[in-house]
Amino acid sequence: MSPIAIIALIIGIPSLLLLAYVFVRGSTGLRRYILTRIVLTLPMIFILATMVFFILRILPGDPVSSALGPKGTPEMIQSIRTQLGLNDPLIVQYGRFLWSMVTLRFGNSLVGGHRPIVDEMSERFPATLELIVPASILALLVGVYGGALAAAKRKRALDFSLRIYSVVIYSLPIFWFGLVLQLFFGVRLRWLPISGRIDAVIGTSLKTITNIYSLDALLTGNWPAFFSVLQHLILPTLTLGLILSGVFVRMTRINVIETMQADYIAAARARGIRERVLIYGHALKNAMIPVITLIGLQVAILLAGAVLTETVFSWPGMGSYLVERISARDYTAVQSVITVFAMLVALISLAVDVIYSLVDPRVRY
Amino acid sequence: MTEDILYSIRNLTVEYRTRAGSVQAVDNVSLDIRRGEILGLVGESGCGKSTLGKALMRLHTGPARITNGELWFDGRDLMTLSDREMPDVRGAEIGMVFQDPMTSLNPVQKILDHLTETIHTHEPETSAAAARTRAEELVERLGIRRERLNEYPHQMSGGMRQRVMISLALALRAKLVIADEPTTSLDVIVEAKFLDLLRELQKEFGLTILLITHNIGVVAEVADRVAVMYAARMVEVGDVRDVFADPKHPYTQGLLRSVPNIKLDGGELYKMDGAPPSLLHPPKGCRFHPRCPFAMGICSVEEPSLDAVENDHLASCWLYRDVAVKQEARNG
Numbered sequence: 081m082s083p084i085a086i087i088a089l090i091i092g093i094p095s096l097l098l099l100a101y102v103f104v105r106g107s108t109g110l111r112r113y114i115l116t117r118i119v120l121t122l123p124m125i126f127i128l129a130t131m132v133f134f135i136l137r138i139l140p141g142d143p144v145s146s147a148l149g150p151k152g153t154p155e156m157i158q159s160i161r162t163q164l165g166l167n168d169p170l171i172v173q174y175g176r177f178l179w180s181m182v183t184l185r186f187g188n189s190l191v192g193g194h195r196p197i198v199d200e201m202s203e204r205f206p207a208t209l210e211l212i213v214p215a216s217i218l219a220l221l222v223g224v225y226g227g228a229l230a231a232a233k234r235k236r237a238l239d240f241s242l243r244i245y246s247v248v249i250y251s252l253p254i255f256w257f258g259l260v261l262q263l264f265f266g267v268r269l270r271w272l273p274i275s276g277r278i279d280a281v282i283g284t285s286l287k288t289i290t291n292i293y294s295l296d297a298l299l300t301g302n303w304p305a306f307f308s309v310l311q312h313l314i315l316p317t318l319t320l321g322l323i324l325s326g327v328f329v330r331m332t333r334i335n336v337i338e339t340m341q342a343d344y345i346a347a348a349r350a351r352g353i354r355e356r357v358l359i360y361g362h363a364l365k366n367a368m369i370p371v372i373t374l375i376g377l378q379v380a381i382l383l384a385g386a387v388l389t390e391t392v393f394s395w396p397g398m399g400s401y402l403v404e405r406i407s408a409r410d411y412t413a414v415q416s417v418i419t420v421f422a423m424l425v426a427l428i429s430l431a432v433d434v435i436y437s438l439v440d441p442r443v444r445y
Numbered sequence: 446m447t448e449d450i451l452y453s454i455r456n457l458t459v460e461y462r463t464r465a466g467s468v469q470a471v472d473n474v475s476l477d478i479r480r481g482e483i484l485g486l487v488g489e490s491g492c493g494k495s496t497l498g499k500a501l502m503r504l505h506t507g508p509a510r511i512t513n514g515e516l517w518f519d520g521r522d523l524m525t526l527s528d529r530e531m532p533d534v535r536g537a538e539i540g541m542v543f544q545d546p547m548t549s550l551n552p553v554q555k556i557l558d559h560l561t562e563t564i565h566t567h568e569p570e571t572s573a574a575a576a577r578t579r580a581e582e583l584v585e586r587l588g589i590r591r592e593r594l595n596e597y598p599h600q601m602s603g604g605m606r607q608r609v610m611i612s613l614a615l616a617l618r619a620k621l622v623i624a625d626e627p628t629t630s631l632d633v634i635v636e637a638k639f640l641d642l643l644r645e646l647q648k649e650f651g652l653t654i655l656l657i658t659h660n661i662g663v664v665a666e667v668a669d670r671v672a673v674m675y676a677a678r679m680v681e682v683g684d685v686r687d688v689f690a691d692p693k694h695p696y697t698q699g700l701l702r703s704v705p706n707i708k709l710d711g712g713e714l715y716k717m718d719g720a721p722p723s724l725l726h727p728p729k730g731c732r733f734h735p736r737c738p739f740a741m742g743i744c745s746v747e748e749p750s751l752d753a754v755e756n757d758h759l760a761s762c763w764l765y766r767d768v769a770v771k772q773e774a775r776n777g
């Protein structure tokens with residue numbers, strides 16, 4: 081089985097289970113809501129893909145001349161362009177592109193060995209997944225716990241520090257923050273590697289199954305590889321996760337403080353329930369409901385952050401792939417990556433909405 | 446007679462610090478709540494009833510502060526307890542039922558969990574099964590089917606939720622229940638049922654209830670005694686029958702005359718002159734004197750104390766003090 085198929089299963093099976101659960105247990109309203117969302121999402125992805133298609137062709141430069149460089153003669157360029165179908169009428173190219181999106185085959189790269197995009201993504205996508213999953217978990221843990229802590233210590237030193245943290249970290253450029261971490265932990269202290277996913281030598285011993293290296297190392301019991309992967313993960317995860325945590329700190333803090341004013345908190349206090357429990361139990365649970373919505377909204381920012389983080393840390397994921405192929409004017413690759421990102425954003429925010437409806441007993445679509 | 450007093454409030458003052466200045470929403474109030482009675486606390490909106498009710502559990506947060514007073518509950522002064530000790534009293538010995546049952550239950554917590562959490566907070570050693578059984582028996586006693594314990598608050602009607610609030614106040618067999626306008630948001634029929642329930646609970650459990658309301662009719666229906674507040678002060682306290690048959694304080698007289706009465710044969714409803722004073726700048730002396738039809742010279746100078754006018758019927762009004770006392774007050 082190819083890695084991309086395994087990844088598809090890893091993402092697909094839980095999503096399908098979630099959907100199945102909703103369709104069996106959920107109300108008719110919820111079912112209709114999900115169908116509507118899916119139906120509305122498809123034209124959005126279509127419009128986005130179309131925009132990318134035309135913008136790429138308006139940009140100066142093209143894949144063939146940037147691959148050949150100055151030594152390419154006009155005749156060579158023309159013959160390769162014809163081979164790749166770039167001399168076909170735009171409308172024909174557009175039709176071909178749409179068909180490749182619908183069938184999810186994405187076509188072949190226009191540069192290098194002209195490999196199928198699917199094969200290239202099956203190496204790159206797992207790397208991105210390996211980065212964004214721990215980064216999101218870190219952002220949520222720091223954000224939600226920090227926000228609740230700030231609310232509990234409202235108007236005291238810890239609260240002010242956390243508020244400053246949330247504003248500062250949110251406004252830091254990822255490039256700069258990643259670079260600082262690299263300089264400090266990588267160059268100065270020499271504790272952690274600053275680029276790549278795994279040590280080059282240890283990497284040769286790793287048998288890849290899913291291309292999610294940490295998972296592969298676990299599955300094959302390759303401990304040296306596993307620890308090497310973890311070491312390489314620390315700095316990129318910190319960069320992306322901490323920068324995203326700022327907005328969660330703010331949201332959680334505000335929502336917990338607001339919820340603490342609610343009547344049911346006063347009523348619970350009148351039953352002798354302690355302040356700690358009121359904040360971390362009652363108020364936080366209610367405050368999480370709007371925060372969950374925020375997770376859905378942050379998915380796009382998460383992916384954009386991943387692109388930058390991957391570039392800083394030479395992390396061979398979808399983001400650095402996208403940047404490489406934009407400069408090579410590899411139309412097919414860029415179109416495909418952006419379409420996949422769009423589908424991912426749509427899928428995750430739909431999943432978040434469904435989870436929301438399961439968490440909040442009052443939500444009825 | 447002191448042994449049958451459950452809660453003795455002495456010289457209680459509660460202050461809100463606001464940007465406009467500090468407001469005494471409860472000003473030097475003394476009141477006794479007797480064991481096993483339903484005491485109605487009435488007064489116009491904003492006179493400090495809720496503030497007083499919350500102060501009895503030291504529930505104030507934010508701008509409110511108890512600046513003076515003693516709160517003798519069942520033989521000990523709650524003012525001497527630390528902030529860590531207070532939660533043990535709340536819910537276990539004194540329960541509270543709030544005005545709006547729609548917002549007083551946690552929307553993401555099942556009814557059952559409200560009850561078991563309260564039980565476990567005060568009795569951590571109770572097993573989950575035992576807590577559940579207790580919750581079931583309690584709500585069934587209050588007329589809620591036990592299956593409904595698995596519901597969320599939004600699935601219940603207002604009347605049902607108010608019963609849930611009562612069950613929460615009773616989960617630990619509290620001696621005193623403070624009910625702050627518990628029926629204001631209910632319709633008349635549900636209200637009547639709820640008041641019947643309060644009566645039954647009082648008899649069955651020997652429960653003491655402080656019933657805060659601005660609805661004189663509710664007090665007439667269920668209360669044993671009534672306390673009347675005006676502008677942060679207590680103006681009259683007595684047996685419901687005595688106070689209603691023969692109100693002493695001119696404010697109480699006006700209040701009773703302004704209640705719509707079915708027996709009233711078409712006559713104009715009495716409307717008291719003036720408006721309640723701002724608590725930010727209360728009038729000197731008796732706070733009711735600017736609106737009082739019987740105001741005398743002393744009323745605007747000196748505050749009358751709350752004293753017995755007849756046996757067991759207290760009022761704070763100069764009309765019932767003899768001249769000697771008035772004179773003494775003026776000179777002293």
Ligand SMILES: Nc1ncnc2c1ncn2[C@@H]1O[C@H](COP(=O)(O)OP(=O)(O)OP(=O)(O)O)[C@@H](O)[C@H]1O
Binds near residue numbers: 461470489490497508
């Ligand atoms: N949070 C607050 N901040 C400042 N002042 C307050 C606050 N809450 C109440 N007050 C003041 O305390 C006074 C008494 O309020 P309280 O809620 O105790 O009145 P009440 O008798 O319960 O009125 P109602 O019948 O409307 O419930 C109000 O007039 C108001 O001036």
Ligand SMILES: [Mg+2]
Binds near residue numbers: 494495496625
């Ligand atoms: Mg009130």
